[in-house]
Amino acid sequence: MSNRLQTVISGLRLDNPLILASGILDENGYTMKRILKEGAAAVVTKSIGSAERSGYKPPVVVEIGGGNMINAIGLANPGIENFGNEVKIAREAGKPVIGSIFGADAEEFSNLAKKMASYGVSGIELNLSCPHVKGVGQEIGSDPDLVESIVGEVKRSVNIPVFAKLSPNVSDIMELAKAADRADALVLINTVRAMAIDVYARRPVLSNVYGGLSGPAIKPVGLRYVYEVKKETGKEIIGVGGIQSAEDTLEYIMAGASCVEIGTALHTGGRSVFRAISRDLENLMASEKLDSISDTIGMAIQR
Amino acid sequence: MIHSTVVRVDQNTPTVRSIGFKWDCKVLPGQFIMVWIPGIGEIPISLSSTGNLKEITVKSYGPASDALTKLETGSRIFFRGPYGRPFTLVKGKTLLIGGGSGMASLKPLINERSYAIVSARTRDELLFSDKIHEGNLHLVTDDGSIGIKGTPLNALEKLNLTEFEMIYVCGPEIMLKKIFDSLRGKKVRAEFAMERTMKCGIGVCDSCSIDGLQLCRDGSIFSMEEVMEMEEFGRTKLSESGRRIILNY
Numbered sequence: 070m071s072n073r074l075q076t077v078i079s080g081l082r083l084d085n086p087l088i089l090a091s092g093i094l095d096e097n098g099y100t101m102k103r104i105l106k107e108g109a110a111a112v113v114t115k116s117i118g119s120a121e122r123s124g125y126k127p128p129v130v131v132e133i134g135g136g137n138m139i140n141a142i143g144l145a146n147p148g149i150e151n152f153g154n155e156v157k158i159a160r161e162a163g164k165p166v167i168g169s170i171f172g173a174d175a176e177e178f179s180n181l182a183k184k185m186a187s188y189g190v191s192g193i194e195l196n197l198s199c200p201h202v203k204g205v206g207q208e209i210g211s212d213p214d215l216v217e218s219i220v221g222e223v224k225r226s227v228n229i230p231v232f233a234k235l236s237p238n239v240s241d242i243m244e245l246a247k248a249a250d251r252a253d254a255l256v257l258i259n260t261v262r263a264m265a266i267d268v269y270a271r272r273p274v275l276s277n278v279y280g281g282l283s284g285p286a287i288k289p290v291g292l293r294y295v296y297e298v299k300k301e302t303g304k305e306i307i308g309v310g311g312i313q314s315a316e317d318t319l320e321y322i323m324a325g326a327s328c329v330e331i332g333t334a335l336h337t338g339g340r341s342v343f344r345a346i347s348r349d350l351e352n353l354m355a356s357e358k359l360d361s362i363s364d365t366i367g368m369a370i371q372r
Numbered sequence: 373m374i375h376s377t378v379v380r381v382d383q384n385t386p387t388v389r390s391i392g393f394k395w396d397c398k399v400l401p402g403q404f405i406m407v408w409i410p411g412i413g414e415i416p417i418s419l420s421s422t423g424n425l426k427e428i429t430v431k432s433y434g435p436a437s438d439a440l441t442k443l444e445t446g447s448r449i450f451f452r453g454p455y456g457r458p459f460t461l462v463k464g465k466t467l468l469i470g471g472g473s474g475m476a477s478l479k480p481l482i483n484e485r486s487y488a489i490v491s492a493r494t495r496d497e498l499l500f501s502d503k504i505h506e507g508n509l510h511l512v513t514d515d516g517s518i519g520i521k522g523t524p525l526n527a528l529e530k531l532n533l534t535e536f537e538m539i540y541v542c543g544p545e546i547m548l549k550k551i552f553d554s555l556r557g558k559k560v561r562a563e564f565a566m567e568r569t570m571k572c573g574i575g576v577c578d579s580c581s582i583d584g585l586q587l588c589r590d591g592s593i594f595s596m597e598e599v600m601e602m603e604e605f606g607r608t609k610l611s612e613s614g615r616r617i618i619l620n621y
């Protein structure tokens with residue numbers, strides 16, 4: 070890969086702007102290692118909490134067509150104490166591993182962050198936005214005071230970059246973006262609260278009823294949040310939501326993202342999406358005479 | 373979600389039933405579907421018949437499979453799929469090695485050139501042994517109530533393996549591991565149907581992973597050579613939470 074695709078987020082150097090999003094194929098060290106070897110510039114781990122959690126019973130995903138899905142995995146995770154070895158295995162690929170964590174308050178987040186940092190991750194992503202788990206999801210993500218105290222406490226606890234992943238399921242994203250101002254970068258967006266009903270069974274499909282919508286359907290929403298927050302705050306942003314191609318990636322970068330995370334596209338394209346999108350992005354940038362990602366960030370923003 | 377109607381139910385053994393339904397879709401031996409029992413749960417099951425009439429073979433071991441075994445002709449059945457990579461089909465003689473309900477996924481591979489080692493705990497639980505030519509059949513039971521007393525390995529040792537173009541193996545991981553170890557280094561071609569916790573079935577949740585491969589997408593059928601590369605096979609598996617569990621085989 071040429072230098073054209075290199076980018077930097079809060080001091081972390083990336084070979085290309087494509088990172089594996091939290092929650093998709095990133096709970097097992099071997100899986101993360103394989104995805105890094107197959108072209109992702111970095112991975113964000115599954116969101117990890119203090120205690121082991123089995124998550125919801127299947128059905129935990131519904132495919133709704135067009136490469137979109139609704140998931141309610143329910144933050145299944147092995148618990149922070151059992152996760153050190155997975156990070157160790159993933160790090161063997163020699164690329165950044167970003168540890169995602171979730172909790173109920175500032176103290177829990179800061180303990181998780183310290184432990185995650187001790188495993189050798191390159192950054193911490195705060196999941197302030199899971200749309201379908203009580204107590205650690207929406208309640209936190211929509212409370213600016215809580216967001217501010219969590220971000221502040223975690224920043225004091227670790228000396229690696231801290232990213233705050235915000236929820237799109239709020240009425241005023243700017244209020245939350247400002248509350249998370251102490252984070253090194255903002256991650257936009259998490260899934261959009263949604264559901265599916267099977268008319269023949271006459272009931273909701275997900276065992277949890279509600280889940281989070283992801284895939285191409287949410288790209289316009291993610292894009293708008295990235296654009297709006299970048300324009301208003303100028304903060305570094307990691308774009309997420311419905312990215313499946315080089316054009317999608319460039320859209321997010323022109324809206325203000327320094328790099329992007331990709332999740333649901335792994336369902337449609339498999340692990341090879343990273344390699345394929347990198348190659349296409351290189352060609353697209355060359356043909357559009359865009360020499361570097363850094364010159365392209367926020368290019369579309371109208372002042 | 374796809375839905376269809378159950379058109380036949382067969383009691384195969386005292387604990388195992390096959391449920392037939394119409395589904396106009398090309399499915400290959402070794403592929404699976406996620407079957408949904410509204411209000412109860414969803415489980416992965418491989419197809420035991422892949423022709424025009426599709427069939428799944430179920431043993432009750434939890435709420436969802438239990439509800440499935442209770443379906444009757446005329447009931448609605450909900451599912452999604454087909455998922456997974458199928459077995460490789462060959463022209464020559466084949467050996468099927470099935471432990472317990474493992475025979476269900478091997479059933480679509482049965483033809484005139486098939487030999488089989490069918491094993492179960494006891495004679496009542498032998499599955500689909502009646503579908504194999506008697507002369508080609510080797511029965512194994514844990515309790516010795518019929519056939520060889522022991523494991524499929526005891527039957528395998530007696531066979532000249534070089535006459536088979538392919539050996540297909542399906543059963544509990546401990547059985548796969550033992551057979552794999554005994555085939556290792558021999559000049560044979562073999563494929564193993566693996567089992568891991570499955571939640572999404574579509575390669576996003578990581579619950580079914582082994583050595584960074586997803587059983588639901590990259591498997592659940594793996595060749596001898598692929599299994600050879602796996603550090604996790606027979607050593608560790610993942611719990612429902614994703615915690616690594618050490619296996620002591």
Ligand SMILES: Cc1cc2nc3c(=O)[nH]c(=O)nc-3n(C[C@H](O)[C@H](O)[C@H](O)COP(=O)(O)O)c2cc1C
Nearest residue numbers: 090091092116140196259283284310311331332333
């Ligand atoms: C199956 C699945 C599980 C997810 N789990 C998490 C999680 O544990 N933590 C988190 O911050 N986001 C989680 N997400 C959200 C994704 O990281 C991402 O924000 C969202 O899916 C939008 O991106 P996409 O359209 O590329 O998938 C999950 C998404 C999916 C589809």
Ligand code: FES
Nearest residue numbers: 571573577578588
């Ligand atoms: S069952 Fe979810 S990745 Fe295979």
